[in-house]
Amino acid sequence: MTTAPTPSPVSHQDGTYPRPQLRRTEWADLCGEWDFAVARASRPGDVDFDRRITVPFPPESPASGVGETGYLGEVWYRRELTAEDLERAGLGTQGERLVLRLGAVDYQADVWLAGTYIGRHTGGQTPFGFDVTGAVAEAAGPLELVVRAVDDPHDVAQPRGKQDWQREPHVIWYHRTTGIWQPVWLEAVPAQHVAELAWEADVPGAAVVATVRLAERPTPGTTVTVRVEHDGELLAEHRVAALDQDVRVSVHLPRQANGQAYEDLLWSPEHPTLLDTTVTVADDAGRAADVVASYVGLRSIGVAHGRLLLNDRPFHLRSVLEQGYWPGTHLAAPSADALREEVELIKALGFNSVRVHQKAEDPRFLFWADRLGITVWGETANAYAFSPRAVEQLTSEWVALVRRDLSHPCIVTWVPLNESWGVQHGAHDDAQQHYAVGLANLTRALDPTRPVVSNDGWEHTDSDILTIHDYSPTGAELRRRYGSAEAVRAELAGIGAAGRRLQLRADDGDKPVVLTEFGGVSFAARHDGDWGYSTASDAADFEARLRDLLDAVRDSALAGFCYTQLTDTGQETNGLLDEHRRPKLPRETLRSIITGE
Numbered sequence: 001m002t003t004a005p006t007p008s009p010v011s012h013q014d015g016t017y018p019r020p021q022l023r024r025t026e027w028a029d030l031c032g033e034w035d036f037a038v039a040r041a042s043r044p045g046d047v048d049f050d051r052r053i054t055v056p057f058p059p060e061s062p063a064s065g066v067g068e069t070g071y072l073g074e075v076w077y078r079r080e081l082t083a084e085d086l087e088r089a090g091l092g093t094q095g096e097r098l099v100l101r102l103g104a105v106d107y108q109a110d111v112w113l114a115g116t117y118i119g120r121h122t123g124g125q126t127p128f129g130f131d132v133t134g135a136v137a138e139a140a141g142p143l144e145l146v147v148r149a150v151d152d153p154h155d156v157a158q159p160r161g162k163q164d165w166q167r168e169p170h171v172i173w174y175h176r177t178t179g180i181w182q183p184v185w186l187e188a189v190p191a192q193h194v195a196e197l198a199w200e201a202d203v204p205g206a207a208v209v210a211t212v213r214l215a216e217r218p219t220p221g222t223t224v225t226v227r228v229e230h231d232g233e234l235l236a237e238h239r240v241a242a243l244d245q246d247v248r249v250s251v252h253l254p255r256q257a258n259g260q261a262y263e264d265l266l267w268s269p270e271h272p273t274l275l276d277t278t279v280t281v282a283d284d285a286g287r288a289a290d291v292v293a294s295y296v297g298l299r300s301i302g303v304a305h306g307r308l309l310l311n312d313r314p315f316h317l318r319s320v321l322e323q324g325y326w327p328g329t330h331l332a333a334p335s336a337d338a339l340r341e342e343v344e345l346i347k348a349l350g351f352n353s354v355r356v357h358q359k360a361e362d363p364r365f366l367f368w369a370d371r372l373g374i375t376v377w378g379e380t381a382n383a384y385a386f387s388p389r390a391v392e393q394l395t396s397e398w399v400a401l402v403r404r405d406l407s408h409p410c411i412v413t414w415v416p417l418n419e420s421w422g423v424q425h426g427a428h429d430d431a432q433q434h435y436a437v438g439l440a441n442l443t444r445a446l447d448p449t450r451p452v453v454s455n456d457g458w459e460h461t462d463s464d465i466l467t468i469h470d471y472s473p474t475g476a477e478l479r480r481r482y483g484s485a486e487a488v489r490a491e492l493a494g495i496g497a498a499g500r501r502l503q504l505r506a507d508d509g510d511k512p513v514v515l516t517e518f519g520g521v522s523f524a525a526r527h528d529g530d531w532g533y534s535t536a537s538d539a540a541d542f543e544a545r546l547r548d549l550l551d552a553v554r555d556s557a558l559a560g561f562c563y564t565q566l567t568d569t570g571q572e573t574n575g576l577l578d579e580h581r582r583p584k585l586p587r588e589t590l591r592s593i594i595t596g597e
Helices: 083-088 133-138 336-348 363-372 388-405 430-446 475-482 485-492 539-554 587-595
Strands: 032-038 051-055 074-081 097-102 108-113 116-122 128-131 143-150 184-189 194-202 207-214 223-230 233-241 246-252 275-282 288-296 301-304 307-310 317-322 353-356 375-379 411-415 466-469 513-519 560-564
Touching: 051 074, 083 184, 097 108, 097 133, 116 128, 116 133, 194 275, 194 288, 207 223, 207 275, 223 246, 233 246, 317 336, 317 375, 317 513, 336 363, 353 560, 363 375, 363 388, 375 388, 388 430, 475 485, 475 513, 475 539, 513 539, 539 560, 539 587
Parallel strands: 317 353, 317 560, 353 375, 375 411, 466 513, 513 560
Antiparallel strands: 032 051, 032 074, 074 143, 097 128, 097 184, 108 116, 108 143, 194 207, 207 246, 223 233, 223 275, 275 288, 301 307
């Protein structure tokens, strides 16, 4: 048996590893130049790979080297795995099994290796992997890796978010993303290894809880050990016998028992403290089969008395809407550094939260939000239709995303639906209401520690936070609706500014109310197709409009706000910054407007 190497602490990692909360020492990045084709075929041998593409940039984007924005439908990728790839993946040193991992492929992916069909994955935002050990061992020739992606641009039952169904982007919809758009990598693992890892912080209980999914049923004598450290100080270590494939390890932190000092290690945007953890799977002789590095943040999130609570203290949300879209790379980030820079930018502008809109962002973005201290509302791309297939596809993807991201301390709220997308007739269709309620309760079943918004913006059915979208162009209108608790209650009881009922089912009257979309002021428009909810004539007008809106919301009875939006995105020119992340006003001016300081 290979003795697994121990990875370094990861709370200060460089942000390049695609799965930052389950890290091993050795891995091989497969991004870069691949053969490429747009073709309809049933097997790789029927495809003429007549182009080249840079993975992981979608073929619609300029950075991919393809830049074809029409209706692609089906695309093919090909790359040869080399002996160097296998060595860098740690085959023989880190483990004897070889796993191919893909961060996200939109929408349905089929994989072949050395002529052997490996498997299929469905879901455009979720990670997946295949054990390719057998295909490598049995290969008689080159290790030719082929990925086919099928993404029907006209399928409105498929979760698609802001990807346009029309040929050219219009209003708030953007170019489609087809195929690979997150990293691809190889990783060697032992036969018995950590397949899945989830963390839960028990702040009152002075503990962290690790749920470890083993790759195989454990043999007698197998143990799982969890070690927790902070800045080199050992906080606790606990070992349990692995009696089943799912192992739950609760690690008591004696240092947190001091009720006057327990806050020192809590995570918050002001103090984003992360605890380094190591999970070791050992055999009956105590030999380490697998060792993975991870981290956890100690924090609690809740709602009470009309307020959001972070670590049992009121937390006023200063958030911004983030599309996660770049002009050169579209939904894929230009680089790992770009994800760090995006979080740094949001924090520098004075925000303490971000709502990544209609997209499940790259986990490396969530790492930087954890590390630098920005809270995140976890959202997903929605379908546009309501049908049994639409329900099945979104539900399946949403479950996988919640499981992927629930260990990140930065995530403070889950948002499965937005603006009644896919439940457009929920106001009078019981089935659509049941779907929204079901998604909210399913989310709570997967993660009972965070509030859930059943449908962001209006037509709430079962939300822990009541959220409103209101693009009124003046602060006076916002003050009239939200300037007092009485005004907010009256607004919730009726028809909202967007012409939709804000609630479809009565609430207990004590829930936080957050303005999760407002503003949207367009400035520096470039041509007639540019779009916003209102338009500023020059920089002075833009500043005056921003101050008017932000001052009104800050002085309101709301529990927080989310301004639309961080950057210009395609023809939607209502960003605080342009599409290249250049601020439209001096940064210090924007920060002053956002924070009121």
